[in-house]
Amino acid sequence: MEPEDALERALVSHVAGLRRYARALIGNANDAEDLVQESLARALGRLKPWRPVRDLRAYLFTVLHNLYIDEYRSKRAAPPTVDIDNVLHHPSAPADQDRRLELRDLARGLACLPDEQREVVLLVGLEGLSYAEVASVLDIPIGTVMSRLSRARSHLRELVEARRMPAPAAVRKPS
Amino acid sequence: MTSDSERPQGHSSETLLHRFVDGDVHGSERVAVEAMLAADTDALACARTFQHQNILMQALYPRRDEDAMLPAAALNLARGLRRRRTVQRAVAASIAAVALFGAGTAGWHAQGYVERMVKTPVVAVFPPNSVPATAGDEGGEQAPSMAPLPTAAGTVAGDAQGWLGKDARGVPVHPPNLQQVGYQLVDGRADLTAYGPVIRFAYTPSEGGDSPRLALTVASFGGDRRSLATTVNPQHASLFWQSGPLLYALSGDVAPGQLLSVADAVSQAEPAPAGEAAEPASATGGEAQASDGSALKVTPVADQGEASKEL
Numbered sequence: 325m326e327p328e329d330a331l332e333r334a335l336v337s338h339v340a341g342l343r344r345y346a347r348a349l350i351g352n353a354n355d356a357e358d359l360v361q362e363s364l365a366r367a368l369g370r371l372k373p374w375r376p377v378r379d380l381r382a383y384l385f386t387v388l389h390n391l392y393i394d395e396y397r398s399k400r401a402a403p404p405t406v407d408i409d410n411v412l413h414h415p416s417a418p419a420d421q422d423r424r425l426e427l428r429d430l431a432r433g434l435a436c437l438p439d440e441q442r443e444v445v446l447l448v449g450l451e452g453l454s455y456a457e458v459a460s461v462l463d464i465p466i467g468t469v470m471s472r473l474s475r476a477r478s479h480l481r482e483l484v485e486a487r488r489m490p491a492p493a494a495v496r497k498p499s
Numbered sequence: 500m501t502s503d504s505e506r507p508q509g510h511s512s513e514t515l516l517h518r519f520v521d522g523d524v525h526g527s528e529r530v531a532v533e534a535m536l537a538a539d540t541d542a543l544a545c546a547r548t549f550q551h552q553n554i555l556m557q558a559l560y561p562r563r564d565e566d567a568m569l570p571a572a573a574l575n576l577a578r579g580l581r582r583r584r585t586v587q588r589a590v591a592a593s594i595a596a597v598a599l600f601g602a603g604t605a606g607w608h609a610q611g612y613v614e615r616m617v618k619t620p621v622v623a624v625f626p627p628n629s630v631p632a633t634a635g636d637e638g639g640e641q642a643p644s645m646a647p648l649p650t651a652a653g654t655v656a657g658d659a660q661g662w663l664g665k666d667a668r669g670v671p672v673h674p675p676n677l678q679q680v681g682y683q684l685v686d687g688r689a690d691l692t693a694y695g696p697v698i699r700f701a702y703t704p705s706e707g708g709d710s711p712r713l714a715l716t717v718a719s720f721g722g723d724r725r726s727l728a729t730t731v732n733p734q735h736a737s738l739f740w741q742s743g744p745l746l747y748a749l750s751g752d753v754a755p756g757q758l759l760s761v762a763d764a765v766s767q768a769e770p771a772p773a774g775e776a777a778e779p780a781s782a783t784g785g786e787a788q789a790s791d792g793s794a795l796k797v798t799p800v801a802d803q804g805e806a807s808k809e810l
Contacts, residue, residue, distance in 0.1 A: 340566035348560045423558075430555045448521055449553040450560060455523070470514055477517070477549050 331371075338381050339364070341451050342388055348446050350396060351435060359396065363388035385453070385461045389443070397439055426484075433483035441476035448473055516542060520549040674700045675715070675768035680761050681705050682713060702761075713751035713761060738762050 342363065346356035367387045377383045434442055443462060447453045448469075455473075459466040512535060518524050519532045536543045674684045686701035697718040704712075737750035738758055749762050 336567055339568070340562050343566040344560045344562060348556075426555055427559050430552065431559055434556075445552075446556070450556045452521075455518075455521075470517065473517055474513055477552060480552055481548050 334380050335364070335384075338384050341381070342384055345385070345446055345451055346388065346392075348434070348450060349392060349443065355396065359388060359392060362395075363391050366391065379457070379460075382453070382457045382460050385447070385451075385457075386463075389461055429484045429487050430480070432487070433480045436483055437476055437479055441472050441479060444469055444472040445476040445480065512542065516546055517549065520546055520553065673768075675765045677702055677713075677761060677764050677768075678705060680764045682761065685712070711752040713749065713753070713758075715765060716748040718746045742766065 339360070342360050343356065346359045346363075347353060350356045350359065363384065367384055370387075371377065434446075437445070440462075444458060447458045447461060448455070453461065455466050455469050458469045462469070464472075515524065515528075515532050515535070519529070519536075524532050536546055674687055677683070681704055682702035683705045684700060685703050687698065689698050697716050700715045700717070702713045702715065737748065739746070739748050740762070747762075747765060749758060749765065751758060751761075
């Protein structure tokens, strides 16, 4: 196989992951698609014949992440909104009511996470990047990856559990 | 997923728990974690919760077949890169570049490098000990002169002027700003060769010192292809490459890795596409604005075959 064919195949193998991550990160399908397209254009524009990329996946995610910070994250005043009907229109399996609620809670929990925690938990839990790859993509020490991941998962668990708890009964003052 | 050397220091039980959830624990370490989970129901509940979070995330954002298609723009770029990487298409250009720049780069490093340069016909011969004079030079070291050109000098000089403008081949040329890699522009000139006009830029280390200078020669090839970089004579570290309509030669008595970094910086500073390019150097040898803000006056070679320049 020619190197150029290998490059095209490699890109195709990563683009679905990029789109998925962008959708999860931004919460808006159109913005996510724009982000992926621009990231690919930038990445391809920077590839040099004399500078082969060792880890194309990490490289592509790095470009996407940097672009997200430059173009999207700073402009966003509020946390990403998640329309549960949009994210659930392609479930991997028919979701029963409980499952649907779980997914809804998780989507809302993810939207409530701070950006730096959501990025780490999505790269690890959704895209399956290694901690070292995440450290490279986000340009942070691997220890920071671990601490952010730990806080993100705990935070997510608390958010989901809080939604599950019944609302406290109103305390009626004695008349 | 993570090699031993990459793992964070101090394997706390919490770190181990996350690594276990993400499938990064193997062998005896896995046995130890499983034993810990068997003894610690809270940790076990945590592990199950985190694993469930991963599963839910996968279900929430499943991979879709339609996502695997490259956007059209990216596909075009990828195929452009394919053309860039096609060695066969670049061979002719590289050979031409080597022949063309073999003369040009020698001028800047005329410390006996002429004999060590690429064994190709040299049409512009610089005196062996000449060093191009710069604005800061005192004593007026003799500028290199050129051998008689096979073409009528006036015609070629006209080409140079046109090329320095933007109408001959439509390619404006600006001295790349190499400050980020530690070099500053000190000289620039237009010269003529049998292959046509070329523009040469000289850079010295920004910090001064005895480090050797670098020579960057640029010529128009008239095509729009991109080709590979070719390292010629690694002892001297010369690079030749084509990018769009321009041919580049970069040389210096520096380590090849350092030259690659400089080549990368030159590449980053490539001219913008037509319509977005800034004004080129003056067609009459007037001032051009260097990308680092300094004024660069480029004077095409005189009819008598003498190259001249001033900053």
